[in-house]
Amino acid sequence: MTNPFDQISEKNKERLFRLLEADTLKIDANKILSSLVKSDDFIGIIIKGYIQIRKIDYNGNRIIIDELEENQVFGNTLSSLKNNEYEILAKEETSIILMDYDRILKSESPKEYYNRFIKNLLKIISEKVKEQNARIEILTKRTIRNKLLEYFRILSQKQSSKYIYLPFNFTDLADYLAVDRSAMSRELRYLKEEGFIEIKGKKITLLYEKDSALYQNL
Amino acid sequence: MTNPFDQISEKNKERLFRLLEADTLKIDANKILSSLVKSDDFIGIIIKGYIQIRKIDYNGNRIIIDELEENQVFGNTLSSLKNNEYEILAKEETSIILMDYDRILKSESPKEYYNRFIKNLLKIISEKVKEQNARIEILTKRTIRNKLLEYFRILSQKQSSKYIYLPFNFTDLADYLAVDRSAMSRELRYLKEEGFIEIKGKKITLLYEKDSALYQNL
DNA sequence: TTTACTTTGTTGCAATTGCAACATTTGTTT
């Protein structure tokens, strides 16, 4: 994961902050921010910590729009985030930097640290696109079972192991997969009963092979 | 939509192409490219035309991964595109530029046109993230009806009108929403019968208001 | 214009899912 200030010295980082009028912000663990008092178009960078961007619809369904950890970016420039429609939940103590998107792009500074920062941002955002693609692949699966399997596949690949560790609790996982929690719970039970997986808390063991029939319809 | 060569002169564009060893490629209308003979990490830019990136799973379900028009980018850097798993379909005659991702990022050229290009790319990719977010919002809806309504909402907003024009045929729309085509067809009929929409070919008229009860559970 | 192919529309039916309601377990706070 690329650090947004990769190859930028502390001193130049300060200069950059001044140039871009960046603000830093600290959010306590389990605190919810429902509006970011900032200009129209902003980009936020997670310096440290872990947040979720959530939305709650009229039915009370909570949807996890995004999950962000250190060095990742978010902002209304990158989504249709309008204040108040979404909430930002810090799962642990989190520091973020807020900066004006226009200011980032429109600055004509010839400074090396500025160009370097733009490049770093490009890399980070490219990674984000990739992650979103993975999410889309999951969401396009038509059954809960296939969504779970696709999610496990990606996680297993990321963690290079058949013993995978969920970064979610099950309630959040259901929101992430956009399915009903109890229906997901049932499907997980079926997968267990059929001997495909083992679950111990957030640790899941995949008992099937990559060429298993299970994968055939993914 | 930002042009990747915005504020870059023709001459500098040529220099840029040489610097990044970019190749141009022309694809005839309705031709399918199933593998891009190129280095591992590439970025493609649509210069002119319109393509779809599709995937066909073991069930024969076709999924539209991405839709790209002029000035948009794609590439395995931006998704998990592995050759052969996906196909690229040109809906019309399309020209694309292929370039090496590492080369783009690792070049240390101090040239103004190079930095400008990076900035343009950043803007384009930011827009892509935004579009993917919209897609995710649609896919997280739990019923076909709500997926359709969310899709219509976004389209109506984009086209600033209640008379919207589908960029898809219905078969492709179903793939885009990741639902069964016939089930979608049925749902569209219900929406018509209930007087919420009118359909004439690819032209759809939304007959409900933004504060309609229909929207309440979106 | 006849033929072939693609897209759209329709329907019955079985499978899957969401929903609601509740029990149980786990975690947190005082």
Add this chain to the structure above:
DNA sequence: AAACAAATGTTGCAATTGCAACAAAGTAAA
């Protein structure tokens, strides 16, 4: 340790969906 809150597990049931199979309409090619 008691009291409360949150997460997990379970189940019946109705609603929604996917699937299959086919008819009709539209489009392109010979």
